[in-house]
Amino acid sequence: MTEVPAHPRPGHLAPLGFEYAAAPESRAIVSLEDGYGLYVGGRWIEPSETYTTISPASEEPLARVGQAGAQDVDTAVGAAREAFEGAWSALRPAERAKYLFRIARLLQERAREFAVLESLNGGKPIKESRDVDLPLAAAHFFYYAGWADKLEYAFPNRSPRPVGVAGQIIPWNFPLLMLAWKIAPALAAGNTVVLKPAETTPLSALLFCDVLRQAELPPGVVNIVTGDGRTGAAIVGNEGVDKIAFTGSTEVGKAIQRELAGTGKRLTLELGGKAANIVFDDAPLDQAVEGIVNGIYFNQGHVCCAGSRLLVQESIQQPLVEKLKRRLATLRVGDPLDKNTDVGAINSAAQLQKIEELVASGEQEGAEIYQPPCRLPERGYWFVPTVFTGVAQSHRIAQEEIFGPVLSVLTFRTPAEALEKANNTAYGLSAGVWTEKGSRILWMAQRLRAGVVWANTFNRFDPTSPFGGYKESGFGREGGLHGLEPYLRFDEDGADGDG
Ligand code: NAI
Ligand code: MG
Numbered sequence: 001m002t003e004v005p006a007h008p009r010p011g012h013l014a015p016l017g018f019e020y021a022a023a024p025e026s027r028a029i030v031s032l033e034d035g036y037g038l039y040v041g042g043r044w045i046e047p048s049e050t051y052t053t054i055s056p057a058s059e060e061p062l063a064r065v066g067q068a069g070a071q072d073v074d075t076a077v078g079a080a081r082e083a084f085e086g087a088w089s090a091l092r093p094a095e096r097a098k099y100l101f102r103i104a105r106l107l108q109e110r111a112r113e114f115a116v117l118e119s120l121n122g123g124k125p126i127k128e129s130r131d132v133d134l135p136l137a138a139a140h141f142f143y144y145a146g147w148a149d150k151l152e153y154a155f156p157n158r159s160p161r162p163v164g165v166a167g168q169i170i171p172w173n174f175p176l177l178m179l180a181w182k183i184a185p186a187l188a189a190g191n192t193v194v195l196k197p198a199e200t201t202p203l204s205a206l207l208f209c210d211v212l213r214q215a216e217l218p219p220g221v222v223n224i225v226t227g228d229g230r231t232g233a234a235i236v237g238n239e240g241v242d243k244i245a246f247t248g249s250t251e252v253g254k255a256i257q258r259e260l261a262g263t264g265k266r267l268t269l270e271l272g273g274k275a276a277n278i279v280f281d282d283a284p285l286d287q288a289v290e291g292i293v294n295g296i297y298f299n300q301g302h303v304c305c306a307g308s309r310l311l312v313q314e315s316i317q318q319p320l321v322e323k324l325k326r327r328l329a330t331l332r333v334g335d336p337l338d339k340n341t342d343v344g345a346i347n348s349a350a351q352l353q354k355i356e357e358l359v360a361s362g363e364q365e366g367a368e369i370y371q372p373p374c375r376l377p378e379r380g381y382w383f384v385p386t387v388f389t390g391v392a393q394s395h396r397i398a399q400e401e402i403f404g405p406v407l408s409v410l411t412f413r414t415p416a417e418a419l420e421k422a423n424n425t426a427y428g429l430s431a432g433v434w435t436e437k438g439s440r441i442l443w444m445a446q447r448l449r450a451g452v453v454w455a456n457t458f459n460r461f462d463p464t465s466p467f468g469g470y471k472e473s474g475f476g477r478e479g480g481l482h483g484l485e486p487y488l489r490f491d492e493d494g495a496d497g498d499g
Contacts, residue, residue, distance in 0.1 A: 020332065023339040025126045029113045035064035038072055038226065039209040041079035042219025047072055053202055056123040057336050057345035057380040065202045068225040073194070073234040076223040080165040080192040081240050083220030089162050089190045093149035100145030100187060102215040107138040110211065114204055118176055119336040121203040123345030124299050126337050136461055137180035143463035144184035147484060151189065154481055160488040162190030163266060164242035167235040171248045172198035172347050173302040179205055181478050182245050183222060189487035192221045196235055199228040200348045241265060243486065250472050268476025268486045270304065270468060272401040273429030275450065276422035277307030277458060281316045283434035289323045295432060295458040297331060297343055297385050301405040305430035307458050309398060311418050314411045321389060321409060328385050329372035343405055346381040355383050355404035362388050362397035393424060415440060423449050428470030432458045
């Protein structure tokens, strides 16, 4: 089914002459239902329509899930409203915290089950779901649990109060982690939620409903409705929703912003990115290579803050790119459930097509492509880790978000030129700087128009640290104290909040 790119793919290169034996994580810990309903008011309701969710690594069907219609969404919003007006917003904050702590502990207890399911449904390597997604998701609940009864101290003299019902729409690249980013601060602040996972990755959100049951969360505080963009649009358009939190494409984010203008509904948007990862000639090259690899091949490059543009100082381009190519050839691409896999499956046929189209444009526009020899599985959606050199600022692969394992290399001579090229983008989510000089790190960080600037590291996340963008990367912050604010209203706000 899947077109594999027309570049060499004869086997994971085994440069030292040995192969890795398969080390599969067992699927037995996950028990899937044949079909799932919508989780509304603490119970499962029948959706009006259903569709089949698959494993992108094998195209194997996994389960039937609901395609919630506008009526279903309305029922969910009603349940959230009732829970908000009823027990939840009036609950003692320390009691709210208790539920969040319970959820965090349950996620830790069931981490392996969630990690396997996340890799199965989304295609990401098990070592990432196990070591990144799950620990961070639990950490977000722990972190925001701690704030639930301290809001008065977090925002002194501002009388923080919850906003009401939050509609939350999340993408497929970090399904459970994005759920945690959205639900934890909303609940800590005393809101109730209706959350929609992405259509390709609904299963971890549906398993999360069982965690809510175990935690004995009052019914209606969290409602999960599955479905595609139509379901998302129904949430955005529902009159009973007080706030929308969206993570996804810039295109849909803009459409949502247009629709909400003038309604008084609050909005935060976390959209795309085209981050510059900037390497100066005094950087430790081997360390930088690891950071570059982590920056763009982590999670198949399905990362909004991915370091997709490598800006390298001209004098070190040759040795750096050589080291990078050698490192690429050692990445193992394949079965997401194999513990040795570095790069898993592309999340969907549609995403694979987008990557292939942009890579073809890079070749047509004259950039030079490198892909290591690599054997890809027969079925499923795959893309070989790719590097483009000789990329010009005007190329589409330097401008557009590819959201795949594809790196574009550009060069610069001076810090001023690096800065100008880095900021020459419609996005502004993240950036990386590699140099031994602390003063240069600070000089760059102050001038880079990006929400997060990593220094001598990349793709590091922590619940205490705010995350979010400038320009077309969106607005509002998630994580840290900043991440609570969009879920609170304050005395100084007008009646409708600040939009
Ligand atoms: P998308 O923006 O269409 O999907 C993200 C979420 O929004 C999903 O839950 C989807 O069902 C929902 N959605 C779609 N249309 C909607 C609408 N009209 N109203 C409300 N909700 C809607 O993103 P898609 O199509 O999956 O990916 C396209 C590109 O977007 C990717 O190639 C990537 O460049 C970018 N993207 C960025 C993400 C990020 O983390 N910032 C995450 C996912 C995609
Ligand atoms: Mg879309």
